[in-house]
Amino acid sequence: MxxxxxxxxxxxxxxxxxxxGEDANNVTWHDGTTPIASADIxxxxxxxxxxxxxxxxxxxxxVAYPSMADQLDDIYxxxxxxxKKTIKAVKDKYPKE
Amino acid sequence: xxxxxxxxxxxxxxxxxxxxQAIKTDTTASTSTSFEDVxxxxxxxxxxxxxxxxxxxxSFCWGAAVNASPKFKLAGGNSTTFVGDAASNxxxxxxxxxxxxxxxxxxxxxxxxxxxFINYLDSPSSTSQQTYxxxxxxxxNGAYYINRTQADVDDAAEGGRSASSxxxxxxxG
Numbered sequence: 267m268x269x270x271x272x273x274x275x276x277x278x279x280x281x282x283x284x285x286x287g288e289d290a291n292n293v294t295w296h297d298g299t300t301p302i303a304s305a306d307i308x309x310x311x312x313x314x315x316x317x318x319x320x321x322x323x324x325x326x327x328x329v330a331y332p333s334m335a336d337q338l339d340d341i342y343x344x345x346x347x348x349x350k351k352t353i354k355a356v357k358d359k360y361p362k363e
Numbered sequence: 364x365x366x367x368x369x370x371x372x373x374x375x376x377x378x379x380x381x382x383x384q385a386i387k388t389d390t391t392a393s394t395s396t397s398f399e400d401v402x403x404x405x406x407x408x409x410x411x412x413x414x415x416x417x418x419x420x421x422s423f424c425w426g427a428a429v430n431a432s433p434k435f436k437l438a439g440g441n442s443t444t445f446v447g448d449a450a451s452n453x454x455x456x457x458x459x460x461x462x463x464x465x466x467x468x469x470x471x472x473x474x475x476x477x478x479x480f481i482n483y484l485d486s487p488s489s490t491s492q493q494t495y496x497x498x499x500x501x502x503x504n505g506a507y508y509i510n511r512t513q514a515d516v517d518d519a520a521e522g523g524r525s526a527s528s529x530x531x532x533x534x535x536g
Contacts, residue, residue: 270392271506275506283394283395284392284393284402285393286389286391288389288392296394296396296397
């Protein structure tokens with residue numbers, strides 16, 4: 267779940283603030299940071315969460331691929347075509363949505 | 364036989380005569396670059412004698428962004444003096460959590476939280492109410508978090524929320 271402070275920083279990367287209780291209505295703004303309306307924060311949160319959800323296949327693939335060392339070893343011993351099969355198996359398991 | 368109540372002032376030195384606790388079970392996420400109070404980690408205690416001491420025990424669960432440098436210290440009574448020695452440009456704090464500690468890892472840092480402990484025996488030399496609390500800041504390179512990790516994974520196996528506390532005890536001096 268994309269959190270409130272990440273959503274604030276996505277709107278204003280230099281924002282100085284404190285979020286208590288993960289509540290967009292419970293934000294203290296510091297050092298002259300211009301407050302952001304809670305509705306805008308929640309809209310950005312929803313937008314970021316959608317992007318995150320849409321990239322789930324990428325995250326699944328990233329942890330499922332063999333390590334770089336193992337992939338190089340695979341290519342050395344079995345050739346590029348065999349390495350492609352290994353990679354394709356992961357891509358097929360986690361298709362682009 | 365009738366029991367006689369011993370007044371607080373009649374207790375031997377080292378006796379605990381008052382205990383107060385505050386607990387924080389919600390989360391805080393902050394990018395503040397100056398020390399601010401951590402919500403719900405604040406206790407009030409009124410010493411009964413100027414010679415009594417206050418034992419402060421604060422334990423808190425913290426996380427941080429990859430490049431952040433969170434720092435923590437106590438406030439209240441004379442506890443602000445509980446910091447490291449001055450050393451050139453280094454900031455004097457009670458607990459310097461990390462600086463770029465998580466940098467270089469993939470997502471290990473974002474999914475890691477630690478316990479911080481700050482214990483201090485204060486001598487407020489006062490019978491006025493004292494407010495002891497935890498304060499925190501970060502360095503502008505990312506947020507610090509209390510009672511959660513940065514990633515705050517919403518999963519029973521990999522995610523969690525924690526609790527922090529501050530306890531103060533009045534000790535007969």
